[in-house]
Amino acid sequence: MNFKSYPDREFLMMGLADRIASQLRETIQTQGHATFSVPGGTTPGPIFDILSGVDLDWGSVAVLLNDERWVPESSERSNTRLIRERLLTGRAAKATLVPLYAEAPRPEDKMAELAEGIAPHLPISVLLLGMGADMHTASLFPGADRLAEALSDDAPILLPMRAEAAGEPRITLSAPVLRDAMHTHILITGAEKRKAIEAAETLPVEQAPVRAVLKDATVHWAE
Numbered sequence: 001m002n003f004k005s006y007p008d009r010e011f012l013m014m015g016l017a018d019r020i021a022s023q024l025r026e027t028i029q030t031q032g033h034a035t036f037s038v039p040g041g042t043t044p045g046p047i048f049d050i051l052s053g054v055d056l057d058w059g060s061v062a063v064l065l066n067d068e069r070w071v072p073e074s075s076e077r078s079n080t081r082l083i084r085e086r087l088l089t090g091r092a093a094k095a096t097l098v099p100l101y102a103e104a105p106r107p108e109d110k111m112a113e114l115a116e117g118i119a120p121h122l123p124i125s126v127l128l129l130g131m132g133a134d135m136h137t138a139s140l141f142p143g144a145d146r147l148a149e150a151l152s153d154d155a156p157i158l159l160p161m162r163a164e165a166a167g168e169p170r171i172t173l174s175a176p177v178l179r180d181a182m183h184t185h186i187l188i189t190g191a192e193k194r195k196a197i198e199a200a201e202t203l204p205v206e207q208a209p210v211r212a213v214l215k216d217a218t219v220h221w222a223e
């Protein structure tokens with residue numbers, strides 16, 4: 001992995017937002033459109049705030065989530081809600097949101113429909129990932145029920161995922177879809193996650209699922 005350390009979180013968010021914006025711009029220039037895939041959780045809010053105000057042809061950008069918790073948008077736990085409130089506002093409101101949730105009791109009920117919506121937007125141009133201290137990324141959790149399937153080279157685009165640490169059922173992009181991204185950034189903060197990502201380099205991928213995307217990723221870290 002390529003590891004980049006920043007003096008503080010503000011430098012990190014500004015620096016990484018700038019890098020992502022340049023990569024999206026370059027992709028739009030060469031391909032006419034770009035796909036930006038993003039994490040949920042507690043870490044990326046500030047980078048979304050910065051990106052939402054960036055001058056970019058957002059109308060040519062499709063925004064996709066790496067994973068979603070199977071809860072409606074009215075829930076505080078909804079990753080879709082986070083990106084609607086923090087990323088898809090201001091200038092970035094012109095981007096197209098590719099859904100990763102639809103009203104249904106279980107993710108299995110909507111898997112085919114959601115995967116069909118995502119397929120035309122692949123491969124991902126710029127992938128921003130988060131990571132939990134347990135070394136999960138997207139919703140590829142250690143010990144999850146369908147982890148082996150999601151890690152395999154012939155995995156489908158999307159999988160439902162259940163794990164004790166995950167709380168509610170999840171839906172996640174599979175490892176091959178994440179690995180196919182043109183540019184991959186992992187955003188982490190704090191000493192615990194730094195230790196975790198360093199440990200992930202030497203652990204089997206089943207114990208440290210973030211390892212599935214580590215080889216070609218740049219890890220961006222600040223205390």
Ligand SMILES: O=C1O[C@H](COP(=O)(O)O)[C@@H](O)[C@H](O)[C@H]1O
Nearest residue numbers: 039040041042043130131132138
């Ligand atoms: O549950 C999730 O967790 C990870 C990490 O979140 P954080 O709160 O530790 O930043 C996140 O990347 C993922 O998208 C999310 O669904």
